[in-house]
Amino acid sequence: MRVSVGQLCSSASLTRNLHVVYKILNQAIQQKSQILFLPEATDYISQNALHSTELAKQVESSFLQPLLNHIKKLKSSTYVSVGVHLPGGSARKVRNVHLLIDPQGKIVCEYQKIHLFDVDVPNGPILKESNAIEPGNQVTAPFHIPNTKFNVGLAICYDIRFPELSLKLRQLGANILTFPSAFTTKTGQAHWEILSRSRALDTQCFVINAAQCGQHDVGTNLQGDVVKRVSYGESIIVDPWGRVLARGRKFDDELKRDVDDDYYEVITSELDIEELEKIRINMPLLEHRRGDMF
Structure with missing residues (x-):
């Protein structure tokens, strides 16, 4: 199966981000990819928790529904994996969700981020995702891609640090794991x-991680200062043997922009299901796990 990963640098403008997604999707379709993977927070990057809750109110009408309609009109055979925000149960929180959209523009699978990035380093940065994000509370079963042998397990960014989730998805039948992300530059x-x-080695799965990359345009604060948000980038596709099949640029590389002054790139790879099955047969990790002890 051929897959593409779209890397971009989302801003606080949902409309601008959507048009970049259209460009990426066109490339993936031209390359005849069966799935396009997009990053966490493809819809927007915000300044802070309050800004995020305000922007989330616009996602359904200004980003998600137009995207679904656009995919439907294209009449392609490409699925789309994308990370977006939706309003939460509380007026002060949003849901960070990972959606899988079929070629008919229908959401066929949804996962809400379980693990939240809350870090308070003494004499260092304070990053509390829980100030704005409502955590999920369940693992979403992998989705089977029709007419293939591939089952996609959905996660998001910080989830990658918790092997239990990846192993659970493998036990549920996943052979692709995907962690759309907006990693900090240091981590x-x-x-x-x-x-x-x-995670690829733990689970003997393909790992496909779309990433935000570069300095995000999120506007200025009340004091008129530009708010700085930078994401690491380096979208990556890894095979079940731990080999990197493709990777994107990093934030400190030269990030070329198009005629509209948009930065984005697409990496593509072929996934070999026979190679995956061979690896699992030769080293049957799932069978060797001591569930009786752990």
């Missing part, structure tokens, strides 16, 4: 590739 440089390859 990305230290852990992004290691985590991606580790």
Whole structure:
């Protein structure tokens, strides 16, 4: 199966981000990919929790519904995996969700982020995703891609640090795991590739991670200062043996822009189901797991 991963640098403008997604989707269709994977927060990157709750109110009408209609009109055979925000149960919280959309523009699978990135480093940065995000409370069963042998297990960003979720998805039948992300530059440089390859090795799955990349245009704060948000990038496709099949650029690489001053790129790879099955037969990790002890 051929897959594409779209990397971009989302801003606080849902409309602009949507038009970039259209460009990426056109490339994936031209390359005859059966699935396009897009990052976490493809709809928008916000300044803070309050800004996020305001923007989330616009997602359904200004981003998601237009995207679904656009996919339907294209009449292609490409599925789309995308991370977006939707209003939460509380007026002060949003849901960080991962959607899988079929070629008819229908949402066929949805996962809400379970693990939230809450970090308070002494004399260092304070990053509390829980200030704005309502956590999910269930694992979503992998989705089977029709006319293939592939089952896609959905997760999001920080979930990649918790092997239990990946192993659960493998037990439920996944052979592709995907963690759409917006990694910080520091954690990305230290852990992004290691985590991606580790989850592939743990589960003997393909790991396909679309990433936000570069400095996001999220506007200015009340004092008129530009709010700085930078994501690591390096979208990556890893095979079940831990080999990197393709990767995108990082935030400190030259990020080329098109005539509309939009940055985006698409990486593509073929997934070999026979190679995956061979790896699982030769080293049957799932059969060897001691569920009676752990």
